[in-house]
Amino acid sequence: MNSLAPRWRTSLIWAWTAAVVIFMYLPGLCLLLASMTSSRYFIFPITKWGFAWWEKTFASLEIHQLFQTSLLIAFCVTVIAVTIALFGALAFARYDWKGRSIYQKIVLLPIFFPQSVLGLSLLLWFNALGLTMSWQTAVFAHLVWIVPVCTLVISIQVYSFDPALEEAAFDLGATKWQVFREVTLPVLFPGIFSGALFAFLLSWGNFPLSLYTTGADTTIPEYLYAKMVAGYTPGVPVLGTVSTVGAAGLLLVGYAIIVMLRRRRAASDQSEV
Amino acid sequence: MNSRSPILQLRKLTKTFGSFTAVKEINLDITEGEFFTIVGPSGSGKTTLLRMLTGMESATSGDILLRGARINDLPANKRPTCMVFQSLALFPHRTVGQNIEFSLKIKNVAPDVRKARALQLMAQLRLPQDYYGKSVTKCSGGERQRVALARALAYDPDILFFDEPLSAIDYKLRKTLEKELKDIHRETGKTFIYITHSLEEAMVMSDRIGVMRAGQLVQVGSPQQIYSAPETKFVSEFIGDVNVMAVTAKGSSIVHAAEFGVDIASPAVPAGFTAGHLVVRPESLRFIENRSGAENCLEGRLYNEYVLGSRIQYQVRVHDHVFIVEKLRQQAFAGQRDDNVLIGWDAKDSILVTD
Amino acid sequence: MNLAKTIGPGTRHALPILLFLLVGFAAPLLAVIGFSFIPARSFSLWQSWSLGNYIEIFNSTSYLSFLWSLGLAAVTVLILAMICYPIAYGLARVFGKYATLVTLLFTIPLFVSENVRLYGWVLFFIKNGVLLGTLKAWFGIEPESWLFTNGIIVFGMVYVYLPFMLFPMTLGVSMVPDQTRDAAFDLGATRWQVFKEVELPLSMPGIMIGFLLSFVLAVGAIAEAKVLGGQQIIPISHDIEIAFTYAQNWPLGAALSVLLMLVVGTMVLLVLRRFDLDAILGRR
Numbered sequence: 001m002n003s004l005a006p007r008w009r010t011s012l013i014w015a016w017t018a019a020v021v022i023f024m025y026l027p028g029l030c031l032l033l034a035s036m037t038s039s040r041y042f043i044f045p046i047t048k049w050g051f052a053w054w055e056k057t058f059a060s061l062e063i064h065q066l067f068q069t070s071l072l073i074a075f076c077v078t079v080i081a082v083t084i085a086l087f088g089a090l091a092f093a094r095y096d097w098k099g100r101s102i103y104q105k106i107v108l109l110p111i112f113f114p115q116s117v118l119g120l121s122l123l124l125w126f127n128a129l130g131l132t133m134s135w136q137t138a139v140f141a142h143l144v145w146i147v148p149v150c151t152l153v154i155s156i157q158v159y160s161f162d163p164a165l166e167e168a169a170f171d172l173g174a175t176k177w178q179v180f181r182e183v184t185l186p187v188l189f190p191g192i193f194s195g196a197l198f199a200f201l202l203s204w205g206n207f208p209l210s211l212y213t214t215g216a217d218t219t220i221p222e223y224l225y226a227k228m229v230a231g232y233t234p235g236v237p238v239l240g241t242v243s244t245v246g247a248a249g250l251l252l253v254g255y256a257i258i259v260m261l262r263r264r265r266a267a268s269d270q271s272e273v
Numbered sequence: 274m275n276s277r278s279p280i281l282q283l284r285k286l287t288k289t290f291g292s293f294t295a296v297k298e299i300n301l302d303i304t305e306g307e308f309f310t311i312v313g314p315s316g317s318g319k320t321t322l323l324r325m326l327t328g329m330e331s332a333t334s335g336d337i338l339l340r341g342a343r344i345n346d347l348p349a350n351k352r353p354t355c356m357v358f359q360s361l362a363l364f365p366h367r368t369v370g371q372n373i374e375f376s377l378k379i380k381n382v383a384p385d386v387r388k389a390r391a392l393q394l395m396a397q398l399r400l401p402q403d404y405y406g407k408s409v410t411k412c413s414g415g416e417r418q419r420v421a422l423a424r425a426l427a428y429d430p431d432i433l434f435f436d437e438p439l440s441a442i443d444y445k446l447r448k449t450l451e452k453e454l455k456d457i458h459r460e461t462g463k464t465f466i467y468i469t470h471s472l473e474e475a476m477v478m479s480d481r482i483g484v485m486r487a488g489q490l491v492q493v494g495s496p497q498q499i500y501s502a503p504e505t506k507f508v509s510e511f512i513g514d515v516n517v518m519a520v521t522a523k524g525s526s527i528v529h530a531a532e533f534g535v536d537i538a539s540p541a542v543p544a545g546f547t548a549g550h551l552v553v554r555p556e557s558l559r560f561i562e563n564r565s566g567a568e569n570c571l572e573g574r575l576y577n578e579y580v581l582g583s584r585i586q587y588q589v590r591v592h593d594h595v596f597i598v599e600k601l602r603q604q605a606f607a608g609q610r611d612d613n614v615l616i617g618w619d620a621k622d623s624i625l626v627t628d
Numbered sequence: 629m630n631l632a633k634t635i636g637p638g639t640r641h642a643l644p645i646l647l648f649l650l651v652g653f654a655a656p657l658l659a660v661i662g663f664s665f666i667p668a669r670s671f672s673l674w675q676s677w678s679l680g681n682y683i684e685i686f687n688s689t690s691y692l693s694f695l696w697s698l699g700l701a702a703v704t705v706l707i708l709a710m711i712c713y714p715i716a717y718g719l720a721r722v723f724g725k726y727a728t729l730v731t732l733l734f735t736i737p738l739f740v741s742e743n744v745r746l747y748g749w750v751l752f753f754i755k756n757g758v759l760l761g762t763l764k765a766w767f768g769i770e771p772e773s774w775l776f777t778n779g780i781i782v783f784g785m786v787y788v789y790l791p792f793m794l795f796p797m798t799l800g801v802s803m804v805p806d807q808t809r810d811a812a813f814d815l816g817a818t819r820w821q822v823f824k825e826v827e828l829p830l831s832m833p834g835i836m837i838g839f840l841l842s843f844v845l846a847v848g849a850i851a852e853a854k855v856l857g858g859q860q861i862i863p864i865s866h867d868i869e870i871a872f873t874y875a876q877n878w879p880l881g882a883a884l885s886v887l888l889m890l891v892v893g894t895m896v897l898l899v900l901r902r903f904d905l906d907a908i909l910g911r912r
Contacts, residue, residue, distance in 0.1 A: 026749075
């Protein structure tokens with residue numbers, strides 16, 4: 001049994017995990033520190049602390065525009081991705097059908113693709129179609145990578161979905177649409193919600209696909225990259241920190257909602273055993 | 274009790290999946306108000322048959338007639354029948370009340386009427402009234418069974434189907450629920466069609482039982498008939514522990530068991546019976562003092578004994594053939610392991626069956 | 629029979645995503661393949677096709693970029709495996725109710741653009757940055773910055789691709805039923821034997837997918853070398869980008885992309901073919 005595992009090993013695993021978690025957040029901490037200086041260049045230890053760059057960044061019209069573009073793209077990606085992915089996930093995990101095994105692999109393929117190459121391929125393709133790059137083409141480009149991820153996330157919920165629920169509703173006189181609205185959708189909601197969260201955040205933070213497909217429009221990651229390469233100001237860590245904290249906040253709220261939903265269901269698993 | 278007209282008639286009902294025939298040319302009449310149970314091992318096609326009857330699977334050929342009208346092409350949501358699922362399929366995001374009212378909501382019945390009906394059904398099924406707003410996920414196994422049944426009854430179906438709903442329930446509660454279900458059947462007077470792999474369960478509840486094997490109904494009859502007059506070795510073995518000997522016909526009521534090299538007095542051998550099996554139930558076998566103690570007798574070695582509460586079973590080996598002898602606990606056999614014993618039975622207690 | 633019945637529910641639900649991937653994934657890849665066969669520095673598909681671009685690649689030093697990318701990716705994957713296994717084991721077996729929280733902590737960084745996160749490391753390692761600045765202020769020592777070395781590129785890739793190794797690995801480790809582990813102990817196996825004979829083989833599907841995912845992503849990596857590596861090493865993706873942008877040689881970039889796609893695609897198909905995804909994801 002687990003309880004027989006030596007205590008030192010359990011402690012060691014905890015300690016190691018904690019160390020790696022700190023490692024994961026160290027760069028974020030550096031960004032935060034770098035943002036809280038009043039001087040033009042980053043020199044550590046910081047001598048002149050201050051939030052001047054925060055104020056400057058939030059007041060900037062250019063930054064507002066960036067936020068708008070990034071939000072618009074992420075919002076469109078989320079709505080479209082979840083719609084396609086919900087059906088994709090039902091085909092992935094709910095139905096037994098002939099081509100399913102191949103289908104699953106096809107759907108996963110874009111996830112395994114280097115995004116920079118994917119972005120360039122899409123640039124070529126849009127160009128061949130005679131399209132002008134803009135935020136709309138970026139939405140499409142994001143979708144190519146995010147729809148499969150979203151499908152995978154929702155599929156995990158679909159796997160635990162009992163198809164008999166749909167049959168039961170149908171048997172009780174519901175039409176196909178009523179079955180979908182009254183049973184399938186609400187039961188799968190936690191999965192759909194996580195899928196939406198993933199879609200939004202992945203689009204929000206995406207750089208390699210945006211780089212080639214936004215054209216004249218600019219997203220926050222693109223702007224940050226441009227500034228990092230040439231023209232560093234402490235506005236870079238400010239914006240970096242904002243987007244990190246924003247992502248974390250959104251995810252934590254989402255997580256809280258999922259925990260709430262799950263708690264309501266936790267009892268069901270216990271009583272079924 | 275009920276009118277004797279058939280409510281459901283199956284005519285040469287067949288289902289194939291590719292080259293595999295899951296259900297083969299089933300003919301069956303179900304009487305209005307009957308509790309009919311289809312029994313079969315897993316893979317016998319009973320679930321496929323049930324899914325065709327509920328409309329969740331389409332029939333490959335043959336007819337399903339409900340009160341004389343062909344309903345093959347009627348989808349499940351248009352059929353006046355309803356099923357209680359093996360997993361129960363309770364909607365986890367709904368309360369007990371909402372689950373029961375589901376079909377009424379679909380039919381746009383007014384909320385207060387719905388609630389009254391739900392509470393009435395809950396009372397009938399002995400669910401406390403304050404469970405109305407309780408999440409189904411917080412109900413116990415037995416309560417969930419009752420909610421599922423109430424939900425199906427709220428639909429007011431002409432026929433209720435059951436797909437092994439009790440299979441995941443522990444033994445003691447299952448025994449209680451079996452009897453409850455039979456009481457509900459009596460109270461509602463509806464036609465129940467039940468499938469299970471447990472003949473024991475079928476015996477308790479059913480008016481009639483149909484035994485399925487490899488997609489076909491091999492025998493249909495009352496629990497009494499199935500128990501005392503199985504027609505095939507398969508049906509006889511399905512009931513539980515039986516002693517089966519391969520035999521060939523030798524006279525008008527004599528068969529030969531080549532394995533033991535003896536002739537055996539049997540019930541009248543039917544015309545056309547050449548080879549088959551002789552079935553003797555464990556409770557019909559007895560230990561005897563000498564060969565004149567019974568019409569038929571075999572000598573073997575007492576190998577082991579099993580205490581089954583009120584009864585005790587003894588394993589006796591005759592050559593390599595295993596026989597089971599069953600006795601009431603009060604009449605326990607005094608023999609020791611490895612003793613040589615004589616076991617015997619009378620011709621009237623044995624049954625001749627085909628393969 | 630209407631259309632809905634003849635094509636079946638599975639196919640019907642798969643249709644939107646398949647159509648989308650046809651237009652958004654297959655078509656661009658075909659476009660790239662098409663471009664790779666047209667003469668260098670041209671921008672229209674409708675001309676005489678040739679293998680010129682491929683010949684140019686094999687006559688140039690681009691293969692070095694390939695080797696660098698594959699080598700760095702391999703090193704990254706091995707380091708990741710060692711870092712992640714204890715954590716995956718912890719997530720699947722030790723952390724209990726905290727497992728979700730720990731998973732969440734590893735998920736959050738995924739949603740921040742990798743450039744931004746890597747830039748955090750630049751601020752950490754740079755001269756007068758968090759690390760060197762502290763060392764200087766407290767101990768008065770001034771070592772050389774590690775930035776712009778080969779090691780730091782691997783470091784960056786390990787950092788960025790850690791979750792891609794960790795999550796599949798966790799799925800894999802949690803596929804090992806407790807009782808098989810207990811049974812092996814009961815049958816006299818040592819801790820190491822249990823790991824080698826039971827845990828490792830049973831969690832193999834998840835581990836292999838973790839290897840595949842992190843390797844494939846690392847082969848295509850570009851940001852680590854650009855942001856941390858100071859362009860000391862040019863990985864293949866960077867070569868491709870240069871061809872597309874500065875060099876304005878789309879056909880050459882396309883040919884390089886095709887080669888990279890071949891490497892990645894072959895690996896993905898070889899590995900995925902061996903596993904039943906349902907078992908890994910659904911654990912039914």
